[in-house]
Amino acid sequence: MRTERYRGLAFCALVLVAxxxxxxxxxxxxxxxxxxxxxxxxxxVPVYPEKARRExxxxxxxxxxxxxHEGRTSRVRVRRSSxxxxxxxxxxxxxxxxxxxxxxxxILSGIKTCRTFRFRLLPVAIDKLDGSED
Amino acid sequence: xxxxxxxxxxxxxxxxxxxDAEEGVRLTLIGLSQAASVRERQTGWSNLCAGYVMLGxxxxxxxxxxxxIEQTDRNWRAYSNxxxxxxxxxxxxxxxxxxxxxxxxAPNARTLKAVRTMWRDAVEPVAPxxxxxxxxxxxxxxDAD
Numbered sequence: 001m002r003t004e005r006y007r008g009l010a011f012c013a014l015v016l017v018a019x020x021x022x023x024x025x026x027x028x029x030x031x032x033x034x035x036x037x038x039x040x041x042x043x044x045v046p047v048y049p050e051k052a053r054r055e056x057x058x059x060x061x062x063x064x065x066x067x068x069h070e071g072r073t074s075r076v077r078v079r080r081s082s083x084x085x086x087x088x089x090x091x092x093x094x095x096x097x098x099x100x101x102x103x104x105x106x107i108l109s110g111i112k113t114c115r116t117f118r119f120r121l122l123p124v125a126i127d128k129l130d131g132s133e134d
Numbered sequence: 135x136x137x138x139x140x141x142x143x144x145x146x147x148x149x150x151x152x153x154d155a156e157e158g159v160r161l162t163l164i165g166l167s168q169a170a171s172v173r174e175r176q177t178g179w180s181n182l183c184a185g186y187v188m189l190g191x192x193x194x195x196x197x198x199x200x201x202x203i204e205q206t207d208r209n210w211r212a213y214s215n216x217x218x219x220x221x222x223x224x225x226x227x228x229x230x231x232x233x234x235x236x237x238x239x240a241p242n243a244r245t246l247k248a249v250r251t252m253w254r255d256a257v258e259p260v261a262p263x264x265x266x267x268x269x270x271x272x273x274x275x276x277d278a279d
Contacts, residue, residue: 027262034269048262054251056260118265123258 028122038067038113044096046089046117058121059083061090064114069106071099079114090117140165140174147181155188176202176209183215187222195219210239214246221249226257 029045052059059082065073076094078087094115102108143165150158159182166178179198186195199216202209213236220229233253236246 027264029264029266031266032269036270037268040268043266045264045266048264053260053262054247054254056254056258113268114270116265116267118267120263120265121260122263124261 038071038099038102041071041098041100044093046086046093046119048119048121049085049089052083052085052119053121056121057083057085058119059086060116060118061086062114062116063090063094064112065094067099067108067113069102069104069108071101073097073099073113080116086117086119093117139170140168142168143174143178143181146185147177150181150185150188153188155185159185159189172205176205176212180209180212180215183212183219187215187218192219192222196223207235208239210236210243210246213239214243214249217253218249221252221256224256226253229253230257 027045027048031040031043033040051057060080061078061082062080063076064079065076067073073094076091078091081087081090097115099113142161146158146161146163146165148158149155149161152158162178162181162185166175166182169175169178179201183195183199183202186192186198196216196219199212199219202212203216206212213232217229217232217236220226220232229249230253233246233250236243237250240246
């Protein structure tokens, strides 16, 4: 079910794989964008909290922040969160991320940029080399 | 809690906690030979179970855990240690049964949670996946009511 939903989301949005950084080795990352707003330059992927992984906890955090002319983020705030355990990694990732700079003479809209991090745990199949399919 | 009446048992437990399985087992066996009560004997068996797991001698460990559990169904450490043995033997259903019993007795025990995590990672492995959604108006969640 979850996989199908992701497929649907990916279908209707541009998926970036470049410009992502800091993800754990075994973390798969999907970046969904639309055509409006500031364009990400370097997107830092939050670390999945080990405690949440151990206890099989998933969740979503939406953070909103300002982006200056140089593409730096500031005043990162949590707007929505399903579980506090994910808030700190989401804030840290948003703070460390950057966007493409815009000319100094361009007037910024003043509207905050928002980013939603969805922390998910995907069941993985382990090959036991015994030919079994379970 | 191990009483001061059996220092070998106590020192064995200390060695096991420090990760010195060989010394821990050696001292615990001495302490067990001097055990003056059922409680001390059960503690010794449970700790030997843990020590032999650390040494990789799973059948011996299982035997000592079984001795405790045959005498009492209130020793969460013995259930936890036996669950660990079963996880290492890939006997996951039996491990789960012991974990359920131990969790009922000591729901907040950290070592027990660690064994449960090992069981989960063996039986239901997961990989983190993070979706970064920068869309201004994400489509409605099809699973939402």
